[in-house]
Amino acid sequence: xxxxxxxxxxxxxxxxxxxxxxxxxxxxxxxxxxxxxxxxxxxxxxxxxxxxxxxxxxxxxxxxxxxxxxxxxxxxxxxxxxxxxxxxxxxxxxxxxxxxxxxxxxxx
Amino acid sequence: xxxxxxxxxxxxxxxxxxxxxxxxxxxxxxxxxxxxxxxxxxxxxxxxxxxxxxxxxxxxxxxxxxxxxxxxxxxxxxxxxxxxxxxxxxxxxxxxxxxxxxxxxxxxxxxxx
Numbered sequence: 001x002x003x004x005x006x007x008x009x010x011x012x013x014x015x016x017x018x019x020x021x022x023x024x025x026x027x028x029x030x031x032x033x034x035x036x037x038x039x040x041x042x043x044x045x046x047x048x049x050x051x052x053x054x055x056x057x058x059x060x061x062x063x064x065x066x067x068x069x070x071x072x073x074x075x076x077x078x079x080x081x082x083x084x085x086x087x088x089x090x091x092x093x094x095x096x097x098x099x100x101x102x103x104x105x106x107x108x
Numbered sequence: 109x110x111x112x113x114x115x116x117x118x119x120x121x122x123x124x125x126x127x128x129x130x131x132x133x134x135x136x137x138x139x140x141x142x143x144x145x146x147x148x149x150x151x152x153x154x155x156x157x158x159x160x161x162x163x164x165x166x167x168x169x170x171x172x173x174x175x176x177x178x179x180x181x182x183x184x185x186x187x188x189x190x191x192x193x194x195x196x197x198x199x200x201x202x203x204x205x206x207x208x209x210x211x212x213x214x215x216x217x218x219x220x221x
Contacts, residue, residue, distance in 0.1 A: 095164055098150050098152075101150065
């Protein structure tokens with residue numbers, strides 16, 4: 001069973017749209033949770049941490065549901081510059097487990 | 109803004125040769141990692157390093173791989189005898205203590221021919 005599962009997409013949305021990504025993780029002992037963004041052939045960049053209380057950073061809102069082992073990311077008012085792969089990342093023990101990523105393309 | 113730096117950005121090597129990939133983590137970080145990403149695939153864990161020793165390693169990190177933190181600033185990954193399937197982007201990452209995310213370097217693209 002995969003540690004972290006994501007819908008690979010692709011998601012193609014018009015500028016200004018709201019888009020949501022979901023992710024599930026298998027290990028209930030996982031300690032911390034993140035969304036990263038990866039542009040083509042670049043390094044993963046930390047977008048935000050994810051907490052059970054939910055957290056917001058501008059147009060981005062992340063939510064963690066520990067009971068169902070589910071993580072979400074909502075992007076409001078999509079910009080062309082949001083086009084990237086979004087990686088769900090879970091910290092368990094001494095490593096970070098990466099999902100396969102969800103590809104987003106924002107269309108003019 | 110402090111960042112993780114990796115050198116070289118691209119390395120081409122012949123099969124069977126040794127390579128050393130170099131990383132300078134962010135200076136006040138305590139935990140260090142190597143990951144790799146084969147083109148078109150997901151980011152895979154290789155090894156984590158804390159307090160001058162390996163804290164966890166994956167099945168990929170076999171006897172051909174080793175890590176060192178020789179001087180308190182550099183963090184290196186050595187592959188002793190490269191194989192074609194070692195061709196990938198190798199990312200170094202570091203983080204502070206606590207449940208914080210890791211920051212990744214720009215990667216070294218290793219091509220084994």
